[in-house]
Amino acid sequence: MKSPVYMIIVEDIREKINSGKLKPGDDIPSETALCNEYATSRMTVRKGLAILANDGYIYSIPGKGYYVKKPEYNKYTIYYDEMNNLINNVDNTKLLGVDIVMPHDELAHSLQISKKKKVIMIRRLFYTDGEPMAYDVKYLIYQKGMPIVEKEIKEATFPEMISKNMSLFAMKKELMIYARTPEEKTKKMLNIYDDLSLLVVEQKLYDSKDKPMGLGITYFRGDYIKLHGISQ
Amino acid sequence: MKSPVYMIIVEDIREKINSGKLKPGDDIPSETALCNEYATSRMTVRKGLAILANDGYIYSIPGKGYYVKKPEYNKYTIYYDEMNNLINNVDNTKLLGVDIVMPHDELAHSLQISKKKKVIMIRRLFYTDGEPMAYDVKYLIYQKGMPIVEKEIKEATFPEMISKNMSLFAMKKELMIYARTPEEKTKKMLNIYDDLSLLVVEQKLYDSKDKPMGLGITYFRGDYIKLHGISQ
DNA sequence: CAGTGGTCTAGACCACCTC
DNA sequence: AGGTGGTCTAGACCACTGA
Numbered sequence: 001m002k003s004p005v006y007m008i009i010v011e012d013i014r015e016k017i018n019s020g021k022l023k024p025g026d027d028i029p030s031e032t033a034l035c036n037e038y039a040t041s042r043m044t045v046r047k048g049l050a051i052l053a054n055d056g057y058i059y060s061i062p063g064k065g066y067y068v069k070k071p072e073y074n075k076y077t078i079y080y081d082e083m084n085n086l087i088n089n090v091d092n093t094k095l096l097g098v099d100i101v102m103p104h105d106e107l108a109h110s111l112q113i114s115k116k117k118k119v120i121m122i123r124r125l126f127y128t129d130g131e132p133m134a135y136d137v138k139y140l141i142y143q144k145g146m147p148i149v150e151k152e153i154k155e156a157t158f159p160e161m162i163s164k165n166m167s168l169f170a171m172k173k174e175l176m177i178y179a180r181t182p183e184e185k186t187k188k189m190l191n192i193y194d195d196l197s198l199l200v201v202e203q204k205l206y207d208s209k210d211k212p213m214g215l216g217i218t219y220f221r222g223d224y225i226k227l228h229g230i231s232q
Numbered sequence: 233m234k235s236p237v238y239m240i241i242v243e244d245i246r247e248k249i250n251s252g253k254l255k256p257g258d259d260i261p262s263e264t265a266l267c268n269e270y271a272t273s274r275m276t277v278r279k280g281l282a283i284l285a286n287d288g289y290i291y292s293i294p295g296k297g298y299y300v301k302k303p304e305y306n307k308y309t310i311y312y313d314e315m316n317n318l319i320n321n322v323d324n325t326k327l328l329g330v331d332i333v334m335p336h337d338e339l340a341h342s343l344q345i346s347k348k349k350k351v352i353m354i355r356r357l358f359y360t361d362g363e364p365m366a367y368d369v370k371y372l373i374y375q376k377g378m379p380i381v382e383k384e385i386k387e388a389t390f391p392e393m394i395s396k397n398m399s400l401f402a403m404k405k406e407l408m409i410y411a412r413t414p415e416e417k418t419k420k421m422l423n424i425y426d427d428l429s430l431l432v433v434e435q436k437l438y439d440s441k442d443k444p445m446g447l448g449i450t451y452f453r454g455d456y457i458k459l460h461g462i463s464q
Numbered sequence: 465c466a467g468t469g470g471t472c473t474a475g476a477c478c479a480c481c482t483c
Numbered sequence: 484a485g486g487t488g489g490t491c492t493a494g495a496c497c498a499c500t501g502a
Binding site: 018019020043074079159163166171176177180195197220225226227228 | 311391457
Binding site: 030031032046049060061062063064065066 | 489
């Protein structure tokens with residue numbers, strides 16, 4: 001159960017920052033000073049400091065030294081996937097249609113394409129326990145290898161649809177989350193009879209050169225979804 | 233503009249993964265093999281591999297080797313702060329009240345306290361351009377040094393309220409995001425006359441020992457807020 | 465057993481900052 | 484000029500995995 005030296009350095013300094021003994025802007029002892037303090041080599045000290053820097057506790061200025069960083073107190077990590085969320089998972093899907101359409105103004109602008117370039121529109125309904133919980137629309141710029149098999153379309157999440165042609169690593173993604181009151185058409189599809197709100201999640205996918213590849217919009221029944229985020 | 237050797241190694245391997253030449257599960261050449269390939273020392277190779285591991289591209293198994301990782305295609309980072317969002321920033325606030333209350337069942341459970349322990353309830357209204365855009369309630373477990381000056385309460389975000397007593401680093405935070413239809417009382421406060429939805433964000437703060445310190449609930453007018461998340 | 469990654473050393477040279 | 488961090492070397496010993 002013996003911790004390596006670099007880990008002891010990490011824990012010592014992290015504890016001083018967490019407890020407030022070291023405050024944002026304060027400076028950390030120099031590498032050579034820490035070498036002496038822990039009777040170890042410079043590379044070992046540097047390994048510890050690199051970990052603290054990576055975790056957002058400290059930063060370094062070449063020629064000057066290491067300093068305590070101001071924490072990003074408003075940063076959260078959220079795991080989103082239109083098929084799974086905190087309350088319910090999608091256990092069944094219904095494909096409403098796959099169509100080739102001309103993009104409307106807003107969509108053409110969002111995908112950074114000409115209004116004359118056709119896009120694929122995939123519409124689905126998601127179910128939990130037999131109840132419709134979300135209406136889902138995807139707009140894809142067509143590329144070779146795009147999913148055309150119904151089974152592939154029905155069960156796939158947005159990144160999976162596109163990953164047929166490219167590595168999931170190279171894809172950049174963006175989320176937009178907001179609340180909306182459903183239109184009559186949507187209320188009907190989702191079996192909503194009273195005034196229920198929708199949680200809308202827009203998902204935009206980009207290739208490694210920041211060119212948009214597709215836009216997905218999922219309209220969740222407000223009582224069927226909660227998104228969950230955690231700090232660091 | 234010459235890149236250090238370890239960076240060249242990082243870029244080479246990352247490119248192979250992004251382009252799909254290396255797929256999840258594939259193995260990376262061993263450290264000694266890379267030492268030969270790049271005519272460099274083991275520590276330099278290890279520095280490059282550490283960066284790739286940290287970025288989620290690869291992982292290592294001691295005694296075996298390095299492998300390409302399956303990407304977390306559903307991970308997003310979101311910067312949330314009740315005072316600022318993509319559409320509007322809060323430019324004015326109104327303090328509706330600061331009260332000492334007995335927690336109701338749900339709140340006592342959420343904060344993991346007895347129903348007999350009193351909590352501080354802070355209620356505020358947020359404005360943009362003179363329009364009320366959100367109703368905000370915070371429940372705080374009282375501790376020495378809690379904000380009692382009205383100015384401090386009015387302008388502070390949730391982490392800032394608590395950071396009077398502790399380092400922001402030590403605080404763990406949790407978000408819950410969902411959509412709700414407003415009650416009559418809320419509609420009145422937010423000047424809502426038609427059927428507008430609310431985006432509700434619950435924020436829960438924990439100390440470094442995972443003990444809840446407070447719960448904040450912000451009810452945003454659906455037309456005044458969009459949350460934004462990005463991958464990696 | 466040979467090969468792998470994990471930890472660590474005791475040097476080195478460089479670019480940068482401050483005095 | 485002396486101190487700082489950034490890069491790099493050529494070794495070492497260890498624990499672990501697989502044949």
